[in-house]
Amino acid sequence: xxxVTQFPSHSVIEKGxxxxxxxxxxxxxxxxxxxxxxxxxxxxxxxxxxKESKQDESGMPNNRFLAERTGGTYSxxxxxxxxxxxxxxxxxxxxxxxxxxxxxxFGQGTRLTVV
Amino acid sequence: AQRVTQPEKLLSVFKxxxxxxxxxxxxxxxxxxxxxxxxxxxxxxxxxxxxxxxxIKGFTADLNKGETSFHLKKPFAQEEDSAMYYCALSYNAxxxxxxxxxxxxxxxxxxxx
Numbered sequence: 001x002x003x004v005t006q007f008p009s010h011s012v013i014e015k016g017x018x019x020x021x022x023x024x025x026x027x028x029x030x031x032x033x034x035x036x037x038x039x040x041x042x043x044x045x046x047x048x049x050x051k052e053s054k055q056d057e058s059g060m061p062n063n064r065f066l067a068e069r070t071g072g073t074y075s076x077x078x079x080x081x082x083x084x085x086x087x088x089x090x091x092x093x094x095x096x097x098x099x100x101x102x103x104x105x106f107g108q109g110t111r112l113t114v115v
Numbered sequence: 116a117q118r119v120t121q122p123e124k125l126l127s128v129f130k131x132x133x134x135x136x137x138x139x140x141x142x143x144x145x146x147x148x149x150x151x152x153x154x155x156x157x158x159x160x161x162x163x164x165x166x167x168x169x170x171i172k173g174f175t176a177d178l179n180k181g182e183t184s185f186h187l188k189k190p191f192a193q194e195e196d197s198a199m200y201y202c203a204l205s206y207n208a209x210x211x212x213x214x215x216x217x218x219x220x221x222x223x224x225x226x227x228x
Contacts, residue, residue, distance in 0.1 A: 003158070031214065042119075043159075043201065043218040056215055091159065100147040100205030100213020106159040 002026070004107035006092050012113045018080040021110045025074070025094030031055075032075050033095075033104065034067060038088040046090075048098075049075060082114045117142040119204050121219035128192050129227050136187040136222050138176075138202030147213060148178055148185040149203045159201070162187075172196070192226045199223050 005024040013019050025032045034046040046065070047057040051072035060067070064083070069075040079086055089111050093104040118141045128134050140146060150162040163171045165178040165185060176187045185202060202219040 033214070033216075035216075035218075042220045045215045045217065048214040050214075059215070093159075098205075098214040099216050100207070103161040103164075104216065108158045 004092055004094050004105050006090075006107035006110050008110060009108065010111045010113075012115060013082055015084055015114055016081045018078065019082055019112060021077045021079075021090055021092075021112070023075045023077070023092030023094075023107060025092070026105055029094035029096055029105075030072070031095045031098055031104075032069060033093045033099065034075070034077055035091040035093065036088050037091070037109075038085070043091065046077070079112075082112075084114050087112055087114045117146070117204055117206055117217050119202050119217050119219035121200075121202055121222050123222050124220065125223050125225070127225045127227065130194055131191050134189050134192040134196070134224065134226075136200050136202075136224065138185045138187065138219060140183050140185065140202075140204050142183075142204060142206055144206055147205045148176070149205070149216070150174070150176055150185075150187050151201045151203055151218075152198050153201070154198045162200070192224075194226045194228055197224055197226045 007022045030051050032049040035043050037043045045059040048055045049069045052069050066078045089109045091109045092107045095102050095104045120139045148165040151159050152162045153159045174189045178185050199221050201221045203216045205213045
């Protein structure tokens with residue numbers, strides 16, 4: 001069975017440009033999460049989808065970030081316009097039940113560099 | 116607000132020595148605690164969770180509510196244990212049950228031969 005897949009694995013963009021990250025969760029996992037690790041800091045929660053609904057988006061840093069999960073399958077995270085401080089590794093995770101009850105499976109991450 | 120603290124950024128031990136990775140948390144309710152591990156060139160994966168009370172790869176962790184700690188221990192470290200270890204917490208936040216994970220800063224464990 002395929003695990004959580006993220007595209008692209010690396011992205012280098014200029015400040016002010018737009019980038020869209022994609023996450024394909026494990027099939028059948030209703031819960032999907034986005035996290036971010038900025039260099040030297042801890043992994044921070046961004047948001048949590050249950051199917052296509054945003055259950056918790058308390059970690060989204062500002063309105064330059066837009067996450068969608070149309071149809072409750074894959075999810076995209078768009079950053080527009082990108083700023084230097086957005087650089088980091090973006091992780092997606094999925095789980096059958098909420099992550100406090102069961103294992104969350106993580107993707108390999110997308111390394112975003114804004115120059 | 117909830118917080119997870121891992122005081123050691125780096126920890127080095129020799130093969131066969133005991134190892135303890137420290138984790139302290141702050142949360143007023145009843146959290147769920149986890150240890151996640153990321154081996155070199157692999158994705159982050161669950162190592163163990165306190166509610167399971169199990170030993171995985173020789174590692175154990177006991178939740179101490181009095182000291183608000185969830186330290187990870189192994190009596191005899193192996194070279195293949197070298198990895199980044201993250202302590203994480205989940206909680207029931209009124210209507211948003213146990214979804215979000217709050218991570219510590221991580222500890223890089225190096226086991227020398």
